[in-house]
Amino acid sequence: MTTELISDSSEQARFDARIAANERVEPKDWMPDAYRRNVIRQMSQHAHSEVIGMQPEGNWISRAPTLQRKAILLAKVQDEAGHGLYLYSATETLGVTREDLVEALHQGRAKYASIFNYPSLTWADVGAIGWLVDGAAIVNQISLQQTSYGPYARAMVRICKEESFHMRQGYEIMLTLCRGSDAQRAMAQDALNRWWWPSLMMFGPHDAESAHSAQSMLWKLKRQSNDDLRQKFIDQTVPQADFLGIHIPDPQLRWNATSGHYNFGEIDWSEFQRVINGDGPCNRERLSHHVRAHDDGAWVRETLAAYRAKHSARSAEHA
Amino acid sequence: MTTEAMPLFEVFIRSKRGLDHRHVGSLHAQDHRQALEYARDTYTRRGEGVSIWVVASRDIVASQESDSASFYDPLDDKPYRHATFYKLPDAVDNM
Amino acid sequence: MPSNDLFVYSLALADDALILGQRLTEWVSNAPTLEEELALANVALDHIGRARMFYGHAAQLVDDGRGEDDLAFGRDCREFTNLLINELPRGDFAFTMVRQFFVDAFNVPFLTALVQSREPTLAAIGAKAVKESTYHLRRSRDWMLRLGDGSAESHVRTQRAVDELWGYTPELFEPFAAEVRLAQAGLVPDRDALKTGWRSTVDAAFAEATLACPTAAWSVRGGRDGVHTEHLGHLLAQMQFMQRTYPGQQW
Numbered sequence: 001m002t003t004e005l006i007s008d009s010s011e012q013a014r015f016d017a018r019i020a021a022n023e024r025v026e027p028k029d030w031m032p033d034a035y036r037r038n039v040i041r042q043m044s045q046h047a048h049s050e051v052i053g054m055q056p057e058g059n060w061i062s063r064a065p066t067l068q069r070k071a072i073l074l075a076k077v078q079d080e081a082g083h084g085l086y087l088y089s090a091t092e093t094l095g096v097t098r099e100d101l102v103e104a105l106h107q108g109r110a111k112y113a114s115i116f117n118y119p120s121l122t123w124a125d126v127g128a129i130g131w132l133v134d135g136a137a138i139v140n141q142i143s144l145q146q147t148s149y150g151p152y153a154r155a156m157v158r159i160c161k162e163e164s165f166h167m168r169q170g171y172e173i174m175l176t177l178c179r180g181s182d183a184q185r186a187m188a189q190d191a192l193n194r195w196w197w198p199s200l201m202m203f204g205p206h207d208a209e210s211a212h213s214a215q216s217m218l219w220k221l222k223r224q225s226n227d228d229l230r231q232k233f234i235d236q237t238v239p240q241a242d243f244l245g246i247h248i249p250d251p252q253l254r255w256n257a258t259s260g261h262y263n264f265g266e267i268d269w270s271e272f273q274r275v276i277n278g279d280g281p282c283n284r285e286r287l288s289h290h291v292r293a294h295d296d297g298a299w300v301r302e303t304l305a306a307y308r309a310k311h312s313a314r315s316a317e318h319a
Numbered sequence: 320m321t322t323e324a325m326p327l328f329e330v331f332i333r334s335k336r337g338l339d340h341r342h343v344g345s346l347h348a349q350d351h352r353q354a355l356e357y358a359r360d361t362y363t364r365r366g367e368g369v370s371i372w373v374v375a376s377r378d379i380v381a382s383q384e385s386d387s388a389s390f391y392d393p394l395d396d397k398p399y400r401h402a403t404f405y406k407l408p409d410a411v412d413n414m
Numbered sequence: 415m416p417s418n419d420l421f422v423y424s425l426a427l428a429d430d431a432l433i434l435g436q437r438l439t440e441w442v443s444n445a446p447t448l449e450e451e452l453a454l455a456n457v458a459l460d461h462i463g464r465a466r467m468f469y470g471h472a473a474q475l476v477d478d479g480r481g482e483d484d485l486a487f488g489r490d491c492r493e494f495t496n497l498l499i500n501e502l503p504r505g506d507f508a509f510t511m512v513r514q515f516f517v518d519a520f521n522v523p524f525l526t527a528l529v530q531s532r533e534p535t536l537a538a539i540g541a542k543a544v545k546e547s548t549y550h551l552r553r554s555r556d557w558m559l560r561l562g563d564g565s566a567e568s569h570v571r572t573q574r575a576v577d578e579l580w581g582y583t584p585e586l587f588e589p590f591a592a593e594v595r596l597a598q599a600g601l602v603p604d605r606d607a608l609k610t611g612w613r614s615t616v617d618a619a620f621a622e623a624t625l626a627c628p629t630a631a632w633s634v635r636g637g638r639d640g641v642h643t644e645h646l647g648h649l650l651a652q653m654q655f656m657q658r659t660y661p662g663q664q665w
Contacts, residue, residue, distance in 0.1 A: 297446025
C-alpha cells in the first residue's frame with residue numbers, strides 16, 4: 001500500500017512536469033483519474049457534436065439547388081462523419097468503447113454542441129451554418145491543436161485541415177445569395193438573424209460560470225478561455241458580414257478603437273441554459289433521430305457478428 | 320455493435336510524398352478486408368494515400384514509458400543524430 | 415441523327431446515375447455505423463459526379479442553352495429516362511445493398527465496354543466511372559455475402575429484397591431505340607449482350623450468400639419512355655423544389 005502511494009505521487013509529479021513543459025500526454029501514460037474522465041468527456045462530446053451536426057446539414061442534401069451544391073454539401077457532411085470517427089477513435093485510446101459513448105449520448109449523460117438543436121429552415125441556413133458554426137468551430141479547434149492529450153491534438157490537426165473548406169463553402173453560399181435577388185438577400189439576412197446568437201453561445205458560458213473551464217485550463221486540455229475565443233470569432237466575423245452587406249442582429253455591436261476589439265451585447269444566457277439542458281427547438285428530434293438510426297442498424301451490426309462467427313476461418317484466409 | 324463483432328483496427332497511411340506509413344487513426348470493421356475498405360473511404364478522400372495498412376488493435380504490442388531508462392537512454396547521448404546538432408549559416412538553414 | 419441519339423443516350427445514363435445517387439444520399443445520418451456513413455456517401459458522390467459528366471455531355475450535344483442543372487431540375491417525371499430500379503425508395507439496408515449489387519454487377523461490364531466507344535467523351539467518362547464501379551461492386555458483393563449468410567434476420571431481409579427487386583432487373587438489358595442505332599454504329603455497348611455475364615455474376619453471389627434465385631416471372635419496365643413508378647414524382651418534387659420555387663437564380 002505504501003509502495004503504491006509513493007509510485008502514484010511520483011507518477012503525479014511526472015504528469016505535472018509533462019503538462020508544465022507543454023508535452024503531450026499519450027494513451028499509455030499514467031494520468032489522474034479526473035484528467036482521464038475529463039478527456040473522455042471532452043473528446044466524446046466533440047465526437048457526438050460532429051455526428052449530430054450531420055442532421056441539420058444533411059436535411060438539405062436532397063433539396064440542394066444545383067448538382068454542384070449537392071455534391072459539395074454531401075462531401076462536407078461526409079467530412080463531419082469522418083471527424084466523429086477520428087474523435088471516437090481518439091477517445092477509445094482511453095479504454096472506453098464506442099458503444100459506451102453512444103449509450104451515454106442516448107441516455108442523456110453526454111452532451112453535444114447546443115448549436116445543433118436549432119433547425120435548418122432554408123437553403124441560406126446551409127450557408128450560415130458553414131460560415132458561422134464552422135467558423136466558430138475552427139476558432140475553437142485551432143486552439144485545441146495545442147491540447148495536452150496527444151491523440152486529441154492530432155485529431156484536431158487533421159480536422160482543421162478539412163474544416164477550412166467547410167467554412168469557405170458556407171461563406172460562398174452566403175455571398176452568392178447576397179449578390180442575388182431580393183428574395184435571396186432576404187433569405188440570407190433571415191438566416192444570419194437566427195444563427196448569430198446561437199453561434200456565440202457555442203463558446204460556452206463566461207469562464208467564471210463554467211464548471212469545467214478552470215480545471216481544463218490547468219491541465220492544458222483547454223488553452224484559451226471561452227470569452228477570449230468568442231471575442232476572436234466576433235472580431236473575424238463582423239468584417240465578413242459587412243462584406244456580404246447583411247446586418248448582424250446586435251444593436252450594441254460596435255468597434256472599440258481603444259481595446260482593438262468589437263463591443264457586443266449580452267448573450268441571453270437563459271436561452272443558452274434552456275437549450276443545453278434539453279429544451280431547445282430540436283433537442284428531442286436530434287436525439288430520437290440518432291436513437292432510431294442506431295436501433296434500425298442493430299440488425300446490420302448483429303449480422304456482422306453472426307457472419308464473423310460462421311466464417312472466422314475464411315476471414316483469416318482473406319486477411 | 321459489440322466489440323466482438325466489429326473489432327478496432329489501427330490505420331496507417333503512406334502518402335504520395337512520404338516514405339513511411341503514418342498512424343492516422345482507428346475504426347471498427349468486421350475483418351481486415353472491410354477495414355481496408357473503410358480506411359480507404361475515411362482516410363484517403365483527398366488523395367492522401369498510396370498505401371494503407373490496417374492492423375487489429377489487439378495485435379499491437381507497445382513499449383511502456385517506464386522502459387525508457389534502459390530502452391532509450393543509451394541512444395540519447397548521441398546528439399549528432401539530430402539535425403539541431405549542426406549549425407548552418409542562415410542562408411542554407413532550411414533543411 | 416447520331417447527335418440527337420447521343421444526346422438522348424447521355425441523358426438516360428445521366429438520369430440513371432443522378433436518381434440512384436439521390437436515393438443513396440437518403441442514408442446520410444441514417445446509416446448503421448459511422449463507417450458506413452462514409453462509405454455510402456462515397457458511392458453517392460461517385461454517382462452524382464458521373465451524372466454531372468453525362469449531363470454536361472448531353473448539354474453540349476443538344477446545344478440549346480441548357481446546362482447540367484436545367485436538365486436535372488427543369489424536366490418533369492415524364493421526361494426523365496432513368497431505369498426504374500434506380501428510383502425505388504431506399505428501403506432497409508438489405509434492399510439498398512441488393513439494389514446496389516444488381517446495378518454494380520451491370521455497371522462494371524457495361525462501363526468496361528463503354529471505354530471502347532469511338533465517341534471520345536463517352537469513353538473518357540467510362541474510363542473514370544469503371545474504376546469507381548469496380549470498387550462499388552467489391553463492396554456490394556461483400557455485403558451480399560454478409561447479409562445473405564449472416565444472421566437469420568439478415569437472410570430473411572436480403573431474400574425479401576432480392577424477390578422485390580428481381581422484376582426490375584430485366585430492364586437493365588433492354589436497349590431503347592436510340593441505343594440500338596448507336597450500338598449498331600459501334601458507338602456504345604450492346605446492353606443485351608451483357609445479360610449472360612451479369613446472370614452468372616449474380617448466380618455465383620447468390621450461391622455463396624445462400625440466397626435463392628427468384629422463380630416468379632414478372633417484370634416492370636417503362637423508365638426509358640418516361641413511364642415511371644409513383645416514387646419518382648415525389649423524389650423530383652423534393653429534389654427540384656428550390657429551382658421550381660426560385661427559378662432563374664444563381665446559387
